[in-house]
Amino acid sequence: MSSSFRKFLITRILLTIPMVLILVSLIFFVMRVLPGDPIRSQLGPRVSEEQADVLRERLGLNDPILVQYGNYLKDIVTFDFGNALTQGERPIKDELGERLPATLELTIPAMLFTSIFGVSLGAFAAKNRKKPIDYIIRLFSIFIYSIPIFFLGLIFQIVFGVQLDWLPLSGRMDSMLLTTFQSTTNFYVLDAIISHNWPALWSAVLHLIMPTLTLGLALTGVFIRLTRANMIEMLRSDFIAAGKARGISEKRLVYHHALRNTFIPILTLIGLQTAILIAGAVLTETTFSWPGIGRYLVERIALRDYTAVQSTIAVFAFFVAIISLVMDLLNAVIDPRIRY
Amino acid sequence: MERETLVSVQDLSVTYQTRIGPVSAVDHVSFEIQKGEILGLVGESGCGKSTLGKALMRLIEPPAEISSGHIIFEGEDIMAYDEEKMRDFRGRRTSMIFQDPMTSLNPMQRVDDHLIEAIQVHEPKTSREKALERSSVLIERLGIGLNRLGSYPHQLSGGMRQRVMTGLGLVLNAQLIIADEATTSLDVIVEAKLADQLREIRDEFGVTLLMITHNIALVAEMADRVAVMYAGHVVEMGDIYTVFEKPMHPYTQGLLGSVPSVELNDRDELFKMPGEPPNLTHPPTGCRFHPRCQYAMPICSQLEPDLTKQPSGTLVHCWLYQDHPDKQKNTLKA
C-alpha cells in the first residue's frame, strides 16, 4: 500500500465521521419535533400525570434537550446505545445485536442477487439493443421498478406460499426446529452450517428465498437501466471501434472491454442504492415478519421510543457510510485513473 | 515506378440511412492502392474520407451500409467474406490508426495487455510471454521505453499513445495501414515526428499506408500518390508531383490554391472554397462540384463524368478532360 493511498484511505474514513454525525443528530432532533410521547404511548391515557412523570424522570426525558443530546452521542460513540424507553427497557445493544444479523442475512444476498441479475440483464440488453429481447428486458425493468415492495411480497406469498405451498410464508425458520436451534452468531444460515444442523440449514434457506427475491427484484430495475445506458454509451466509444478494427470479437468487446468500464458507475450505484436497500428492507421485513432491525424500527417509531429509533437509525447510517466507503475504495482499486 | 496492386476498390458505395433520406457518403468509387505506397486521401470535412477508410475494413455499421461494390484485397473479394473471416482480416491484414489516441485505447487496460490481446485474438496458441516478447521488440523500435509497457493509457502523452496505436497496427504485420487523421490531434512537432516514423515504418516493414488527412503539407511531404475526394467521389488521383505541380480538377486547383505556403505554414490548413459543401441527401446532379465550379458547363449539371486517365497518368473526374457527343451541343445551347 503506497503512502498516498494510505492518506486517501484515512481521509476518506475521517470524512465518514461528520457524515454519520450529521445523520444521527438530524434524527435526534426530528424525533423530538414529531408529535407523540413515548411515555403516554405505552402507559396509555389512564395513568396519572405524576406516575408518568416519575418514569420520565427515571429515563432522563426531563433533562434539558442538550444534555439528552450529549448522552445520546456518548451512547453512540461507545456503541452502548442505552436502554429502550419502552417495552421493558431492554438494552438496545442486545436487541440490535440479535436483529442486525437477521437484516444482513436478508440484505446481503438481496444486493448480490440484484447486482448480478440486474447487471447481466442490462449488459445483455445493451448488446442486443433495439432487438425484441432488449424491449422485453426494458419493459421488465420498468414493471418491477414500479411495483411496491409489499405488493410484490404479497404476490409471492400468495403464489409460492399459499397456492403452490412451496415456501414458508414468514419468519426465519420453522418454529419446531427453532426450539432446539443453537444460535451463536444470529446468522441462521451460518449457525446451521457451524453446528452441522442440516434440517435447520434447509429451513433457513427456504425462509430466505421469498424475502430475498422480493427485496432483490425491487432494486433490479434501476440496475438494469443503469447498466444498459452505460453499456450503450461505452459501446459507442472509440476504443470499442478500435478494438473491432483489430479483429476482437463482439462478445469480448461487450463483456470484457465495455462491461469492465461500466463497473465504475455500477459500483457508485451500489453505494447509492444502499439507502434504498434499507428502506426496502424495512418493508420486506414487515411483509415477511422477518425479525430484523427494519421491523424493530417500525415498531419503535409507532411507540415514539426515541432512544431505540435513534440508535437504529444510527446503525443504518453507519451501514450506509461503510458501504459507500467500501465502494469508493473498490473504485479506487479497479479504476487505474484514480490517483491520490 | 509501377507497383503491384494491393487493393482494388470497384464501384464502392456507402449509404447512410437518415431520417431525411439516404445519404451516399461514398458514391460508386473505384481506385487502386499499390503495394508499398503511401497514398494520401484529402478532401474537405464530410466528403466521405473516414467512411471510405472504414469501408475498406468493412467496419461500416447501421444505419450505414455498403450498398454496392467490391473490395479486392490481394486478389480476393473481401465483400464475399463471412463475419468470421472478416474478423481474422481485421488487424491481421489491414489495420487502422484512429484520430484520437486519447479515447482509442481502453482506459482500464495496460499497454502490454492491449498488445498481447491483439496478438492472441488472432493467434490463440501464442503464449503471453511470446506475445510480450514480440510486442517489446516493436515497442522499442517505435521509441517507446519498455518501462511504458505497464502503463495505463492516461499515463502516456498524446504522442506516446499514438505510437502505441501504431504499434497495435503493426504487431500482426498487416500489409495495409489506414491512418485516419492519426496525427491531427498532436502538436506540430510531435505530428512531424510521428509522420517521419510512419514513413520509416513503410520503408522498413514494407507496409502500405493510406493516409487520411486535412494536412495538405503533410501529404506533399510524405505521400507517393494522392487521392482527392469531393462529396463522396474521388475526383482526382495521381502521382504526388504531378498533382501538386499541375492540378487538373477545378476542386483540386482550389484546394491547393487555398494553402498559402506549404513551406511557411506547417499547420493544419482548413480548406477555403467559395460556396457551401453540398448536402449529400440531395446531392447536385451531374458533377457534384458544379454549383461551386467556375468552369461549369451545361453538361456538368446533367451528366456525371467518368474517372478518366490522362496522359500524365492522373485520373480525373471532370468534363473538362472528357469528351461527350453532347458536350459541345449543350455548351452551344447555353
Ligand SMILES: Nc1ncnc2c1ncn2[C@@H]1O[C@H](COP(=O)(O)OP(=O)(O)OP(=O)(O)O)[C@@H](O)[C@H]1O
Ligand atoms: N452517423 C451518421 N449518420 C448520417 N450520416 C453520416 C453519419 N456519419 C457520416 N455521415 C455522412 O457521411 C458523410 C461523410 O462522413 P465522413 O465522416 O466519412 O467524412 P470525412 O471526410 O471523414 O470528414 P472529416 O474530415 O470531418 O472527418 C458526411 O457528410 C455525413 O453526411
Ligand code: SF4
Ligand atoms: S465536371 Fe464541370 S462542374 Fe465538374 S469540375 Fe469539371 S468543369 Fe467543373
Ligand SMILES: [Mg+2]
Ligand atoms: Mg473523418
